[in-house]
Amino acid sequence: MSPAGGQERGSLKVFIGMAAGVGKTFRMLQEGHAELAAGRDVVIGLLETHGRADTAKAAEGLESVALSGIVYRGAAMKEMDTAAIIARAPQLCLIDELAHSNVPGSDRAKRYEDVEEVLAAGIDVLSTLNVQHLESLNDHITELSGVRVRETIPDAILGRAEEVVLIDLTPEALLDRLRAGKIYPAERIDAALNNFFRIENLSALREVALRQVAEEVGAKRLTTELVGSREESFASEAPQAVGERLLALVEPDPRAQRLVRRAWRSAQRLGADLDLLWVRPPGRTLSVDQERSLAALGQLASVLGARLIEEESDDEAAMIKDVAERRGTTYILIGHERPPRGLGRLKVPLPQRLMELLPGVDVRIVADRSRRGNGDAP
């Protein structure tokens, strides 16, 4: 963990659960106490006790940064004072309910934005989140539970957390806690039992939470495994390349999408891997449309399971040769090129140069099917 006040970003640890009442805040406070006992400077930036005596008691002994007052529509409201936390510069700050929307008029609209500020100041943060607040799961959980949650956070926020801890509880145990008045006051218990806190809802939410955390763990493991320079990546993969490997030459142009689709179909039939290569002329700047095309190519490559490689060189054929050799390419696919103009007519066409440079590699020019007559197909 990083020291407070330094340039290094603080680390984020999120306690995630299937619903209110599973014990996320309690666990966060327990961890805060453990860190305090270990000698770290710990404060509470914001705590939502929801009137729960157990939670308030668990916070005893931890310093709290005073909240700031905001008047909204004539009512005095309280919000977390991010500036005061940064000025206090603790090593660790506990900030409850990451998905909370701040009162209008606050410096930032969402609490996760405040948390980003605290992290940027080099302060480590512990926070809590219910799984239904994740943006990508919001629709799915609405379908499961029939209850739409309005406060959402982008998945990337959770993706950036160094640690995600699932606070798990069986639905039966959670319902017992609810009935015992440990989650909501007595007057809200019946309504909760009849709406969100139904056993089928909680079971589905628990499954979603378990999968989400498994996914986070899997993604982090993959990221760790893939760390390393591109050259190392190439070196480690090339010897494993057995059979066919296709390389499609693309440009940031809408027509490249079609070439990629055709190359992918060919790769599927051959049981081969597919790489996409764009050789960028040195110093070339892209227009907005070209930037979009390049991003769309990256997205297409990712969905198809292909790899988009971008290399800079003023000798396109030499760079293609270089990449093809490193990747163990057996097929190169090229789209239909525009007819050369001016002095370009004197140059040897790219397919011909590639056949000379890469004698063991097949070079295929992919036709533009839209130029064929198109019958009234079904």
Next chain:
Amino acid sequence: MIAAAGMLLGIGAGYWLPPHGRLARRDRPRPVRRILLPFSGQQISRRSFEAAVRLAKAEDATIMPAFLARVPMNLPLESALPVQCARGMPLLEAIEQRASAQGVSVDSRVGRGRSARDALRKLIEAEPFDRIIVSADEDPRAGLSYEDLRWLLERVPAEILILRPAPEDDRRISAGAVSGHF
């Protein structure tokens, strides 16, 4: 010689000056440039496709057919989805071929999310477009549900063209429409 030069000057001025020339075009309102045609199933309504082509021709716009892939819950959001792509890519190809053959420019996209709506939301956040065309159809194979359409109307800041159900909705474009080997 002078007469020929005068004629050339006249032709040039006629081209540049209003009401038909470039200056006039510059002053006209910006036309709709990108028409999104999202789908998540294995086929799309031919009426929506034809509407997109008609509008694109009339407004000199680009059609953006977008395949919305759904990432199963047990997979990371960034997963490759070859099984769904095996269904979606041929349909994208068919749409692109048909639109290109009618002289309309096409710029395809692929969206990915936990649901079709999630994929569409991400796509909309990443890409500007001026109009979206969908057909009202609760057939899940065809794409977006009524609930999704309501969400579109509430949340998407663009012109949305929803085609009401019609008897000819059984006319669809599917992967079978791909011309030649794919």
